[in-house]
Amino acid sequence: MFRKAILLLGVAVTCCLLWFAVYDYRQAGPIARENLRGLALSLTTAIEKLAANDPSLETLHSFHPPDVAYFALVDRRGVYRFHSNHDLVGTTVAHGSAKESALLNWSETSVVLGTGERAYQFASPVNVSGEPFLLVLTLHTYRSDAVTRRARLNMTIVVALVVVGWLLSLGLSRYARRQERHEEELARREALAKLGEMGAMLAHEIRNPLAGIKGFAQVIAAKPQESRNGAFAQSIVTEAVRLESLVSELLLYAAHEPGTPNDFLLAPLIEHTVSLCGPDAGNGNVGITLNCPADLLVRCNRDRIEQALLNLVHNALQAMAQGGELCVIAAPSGKNAVITIEDNGHGIAEEHLPLVFEPFFTTKSRGTGLGLALCKKIVEANGGKITLKSRVGEGTVVTMVLPRAR
Template identity: 50%
Template sequence: MLKRVLLLSGVGLTVALLWFAISNYRTAVPLAEENLRGVALSISSAVENAAVHDPTFHSLNTLRPKDLAFLAVLDRDGIYRFHSNPDLIGTRSDDGRYSAVLQKADAIEGRVVLGTGEKAYEFLAPLYLPDAEMILRLTLHTYRADAVVRKAELNMTILIGLLLTGWVMAAFIYRFALREELHHLEMARQEGLARLGEMGATLAHEIRNPLAGIKGFAQIIEKKPIDSRNSEFGRLIVAEVLRLENLVTSLLSYAKTERNAVSLFWLKELIAHSVALVSAELAQQKITLVTDCAESVQCRGDRDRLGQVLLNLVKNAVQAMPDGGTLTIAAQTRGRGVVISVSDTGQGINEEDQARIFEPFFTTKARGTGLGLALCKKIVEEHQGTISVTSAAGKGTSVIIELPGGVWE
């Protein structure tokens, strides 16, 4: 979407600049013509004024404007009465346009090419004197008048060149960015494949161990179907099957991509429900429970998924205190959101392991799946929250969850 907006913006800016440059050039051409016409009219007025006071036209020899190429005055028969080139005075002009000027009683103007190859501006107009009607012929240089046209052409050329350069550079940058994007995608794909391979190896290891136990116990039962130890072997088989079932359940939960069922619920009730599920372990291991959550604290999110997070954290805390200790669960509001903490006084986590505890399949437990904390992190982040751990070996662990207010999908 952003690329399309940038492309359309670039095309729009390019069209606008081209329109401005072409419009400026097209305006410059008639402006130059108007400048030439103005100079011609000024000279015509000066010639007419001089001719009235000097019928011999000798005073016209002193009339030398910068833009004037040559000046001539013809009578009705086409005879030059005055010319900037004295050799042509008294000769007849072979240009029949002078008669059209007298008939129309209006000026004729336009661009002409001189014998030298120079492009000039010619202006023919009737010249009314007290005793005669003549024709004024002016030829003007166009250098100064066409300066505005040349400037407009130069500006248009520079602008087009800059636009072309800009688009070429943009094409190179886009190609480079595309290559970088493809490179990053390929690296991400390779990294994903590497993770998938590592995950597959870990998963195969986690599955192989229970299967080996199940297979061994089943073979013993098969060989000695009436052995007195079969009941114990059967119990071990069931335990290993449950272990596999828990692993598959954790995998399915971790891979779940369904939308969260958002609702508003009392957080104290959720804490009580999670604690009730492990009450037997708390009593058996002589763990003291401390909860600190006001009745009014509410949380907005998927109650079942957040309950799963809380239950996983409570179970981890219980497992970290096999010889007893204190489990503390606290919750309080912060702004529109809530902060939940689960703390224990158990074994703690080594500093080198703390950076990896949220990685899938990473575990320090002999029979753990390594998906518990990874699943907690995934669910919390789905709720746009954060989860962090502070721990010290031999002093216990605290897990802090911060959930913002609002609604998530």
């Protein structure tokens, strides 16, 4: 969606730039023509005043503006009464006599000079000492052509910039896409490597209980009537339950759906979770302290959060085999709810802290290593985060941050 929005924005900007460049170029011609017409009107007024001040028209011979190619005054008979070229004074207009009606109207046209230059010709009626004349004014188009050339250059630059911009964008897009594919390939390889490592650890975890089950079953099969077979059968059941627990945790960790979030009070959930572990805490001589506001609402999947809390409380109780104190505290913090599970058990070595949330990492002799990894996945799937701090001999503090209900 973001890429489509960027593409649409680029197309819109490109269309605007191209429209502006074409519009500016198309307006350059009329603007240049208006500039020439304005200059011609100004020169006509100046020539008319000079001619009125000097009826002999001799003063006009010294009038040489740089933009004027030539100018002439034609009477109603079509005779040049004045021309920038002295040799043409008194001659008749080559295209015929100037009629009375022609002296009453102005016109403008484009002409080609003898040098091959294209010029602008402006004809306007003027009055000199009460006698009507037709002023024929021919102007060079240097400055007006410069306006057109500048507009053409601007359009060329804009089009070139747009083309270069799109080529650069295309190149960057291809580079970004290739980089993205490269990162995806690296992530896939890393996932495959983790999967291989996970498979090896899973095979190791499953092989140990299977070996025990196989050995006990062989003893029972060899001497089915012995009295000790009852204990062996119980060992088979214990190992089978261990395998079932491992498979269940593995399936939970592999699940992708976080479940539908809903709003619920956190205090009853914590009390219920701790009550489930109450017998283990009593047997282990562990005191439990709870502190949670009665009205603290969170928005998560209740069953998954209960599962994560149960794992964390169970881990804390296991860390205090010789007894201790477990504190479960929840409090609001802005838009989040913070749950702290603190124990004073044996703690975790500093070198193991970066690995505690990795699947199948465990320091227990019979642990699966999926408990904390599963807790992390559940919490993050519900829009929260989990952290762990621990020191050997001092205990462990696990902090869960969950989104509060709006």
